Amino acid sequence: MRIATWNVNSITSRLQRLLAWLESTGTDVLCLQELKCAAEAFPTEPLRELGYEAAVNAGGRWNGVAILSRVGLEDPVVGLPGGPEYEGVTEPRAVGATCGGVRLWSVYVPNGREVDHPHFAYKLRWFAALRELVVRESGERPFAVLGDYNVAPTDEDVFDPAAFEGATHVTPAERRALAELRDAGLADVVPRPLKYDRPYTYWDYRQLAFPKNRGMRIDLVYGNPAFEATVRDAYVDREERKGKGASDHAPVVVDLDLRHGTA
């Protein structure tokens, strides 16, 4: 079974690329982030024509997540249980479902903006609620949280640590939040980069960041031991970052062999 996570930066702008990518890669389950569409604008029909069901958490101009599946989609949960509000609003940043026997969550962790901004404290509260979810839901069956974590786990995961001094995405507090997910039993499934030495997943649109490979690894796959045991390969599909009309994030693809896992 092939699963993936991709921040598409607007599903309506990316729809033709998305449909083509699903067909060319044969992906069975795709976790999406940054839909940037109203719930009623989600492209349910074209996806259904390709054979995908969808669990969607969308709410307008910003954020928005979904799980697409052509191997079944059961027990959907819309929203992060116990998740915090920002300025009185519960934003659409999480959706869960069981697909092909694997319990999955698609998450879009708050950006944080600046370390002294209220959005940063919100980001840490959001991670705390995510950890609680992991403690409750991760058991014996394969379980994974995929998405845009907006944190680079180590200095190796950014093109130049000096460029991020004082910035979000690299602070000890954010990295501690990832460590707490690992303490809760999840492991970072690090993908192959396909080119260059590091598996970046995001490159800024500006200043030739992609051709210069000035990237970050912030789209992550965190899985429990039963999930890890099924992983046969993982890579960043950087080809999808190329050309006109690309998202600023590339998909992270994970191939699972559910017959040979320990689950």
Added chain:
DNA sequence: ATGACTTTCAGAGAAAGA
């Protein structure tokens, strides 16, 4: 060969992204 921000809502340009 990859390409110089992009997207949304709104109807200009701010906000958000990271």
